[in-house]
Amino acid sequence: MEILLAKTAGFCMGVSRAVELALNLPRRFHGPFYTYGPLIHNPQVLSLLEEKGISAIEEIPEHGEGTLLIRAHGVPPQAKARLERAGFNVLDATCPRVIKVQTIISHHSRQGYASIIIGDRNHPEVIGLQGFAGENAYVVDNIKDLSNLPVFRSAIIVAQTTQNTLFFESIKSWAEEYFPHYKIFDTICDSTAKRQEEVKQLACSVDAVVVVGGYNSGNTKRLAEIARQQGKPAFHIETENELDLNELKSFRRIGLTAGASTPNWIIKEIRRAIESL
Numbered sequence: 404m405e406i407l408l409a410k411t412a413g414f415c416m417g418v419s420r421a422v423e424l425a426l427n428l429p430r431r432f433h434g435p436f437y438t439y440g441p442l443i444h445n446p447q448v449l450s451l452l453e454e455k456g457i458s459a460i461e462e463i464p465e466h467g468e469g470t471l472l473i474r475a476h477g478v479p480p481q482a483k484a485r486l487e488r489a490g491f492n493v494l495d496a497t498c499p500r501v502i503k504v505q506t507i508i509s510h511h512s513r514q515g516y517a518s519i520i521i522g523d524r525n526h527p528e529v530i531g532l533q534g535f536a537g538e539n540a541y542v543v544d545n546i547k548d549l550s551n552l553p554v555f556r557s558a559i560i561v562a563q564t565t566q567n568t569l570f571f572e573s574i575k576s577w578a579e580e581y582f583p584h585y586k587i588f589d590t591i592c593d594s595t596a597k598r599q600e601e602v603k604q605l606a607c608s609v610d611a612v613v614v615v616g617g618y619n620s621g622n623t624k625r626l627a628e629i630a631r632q633q634g635k636p637a638f639h640i641e642t643e644n645e646l647d648l649n650e651l652k653s654f655r656r657i658g659l660t661a662g663a664s665t666p667n668w669i670i671k672e673i674r675r676a677i678e679s680l
């Protein structure tokens with residue numbers, strides 16, 4: 404059996420920066436240490452952070468103490484202000500590529516543009532982006548909902564940084580045809596675009612694809628989705644324990660890739676387990 408490992412598998416720049424900042428907190432700042440929401444969508448990394456005394460809070464308390472890290476997905480500006488007012492020493496690990504989208508939205512919303520965000524309504528990055536658009540934000544994840552939106556005098560269309568590139572292409576064509584006066588910003592991050600392109604090509608040259616990453620990680624789910632769109636079986640797993648080695652035995656060539664929040668050590672473990680076949 405041959406294993407083809409994707410070059411883009413594993414931490415992207417934004418996640419690796421956020422994890423490094425988190426791991427260095429105890430050396431550089433006063434505790435207790437928190438992240439606002441889980442730092443990344445990977446339960447194994449979150450357990451490691453817990454062991455190091457860095458825990459996630461979901462609600463903003465009235466009074467806070469210690470150091471709090473904002474994750475790579477970013478937060479609405481109102482939430483950051485509340486965290487500071489509560490008394491936390493707030494450090495911001497928002498990925499620079501997410502900041503770019505936040506800036507586009509806030510710049511245009513100040514000029515009266517409506518912001519149409521193509522993304523997953525409940526994803527923290529999208530919730531953060533909405534905060535920069537104020538009242539005039541609309542989140543959609545399919546063309547039907549997009550068609551049902553009111554017609555705006557002026558609007559921008561942006562994408563969650565980890566959206567499916569093919570889907571966003573279809574959104575762009577739709578908008579160009581029906582609302583050519585809308586401004587479209589292709590804000591899918593290049594790390595996502597490369598990862599998706601690679602899994603597409605990988606899927607075409609193997610018999611099956613194993614995709615490693617948190618079950619709640621949107622970008623990981625999309626990798627499995629893209630592999631299946633190429634007509635290949637794709638197995639989305641979080642850890643080695645979920646590998647179905649019996650099923651994998653029947654394939655001659657296996658592609659291995661991972662989401663942007665999957666640490667290298669897990670990818671290596673899974674590679675070793677498949678190699679054992």
Ligand code: SF4
Binds near residue numbers: 417476498499500501
């Ligand atoms: S996927 Fe892209 S935008 Fe999101 S954290 Fe990683 S580098 Fe930043």
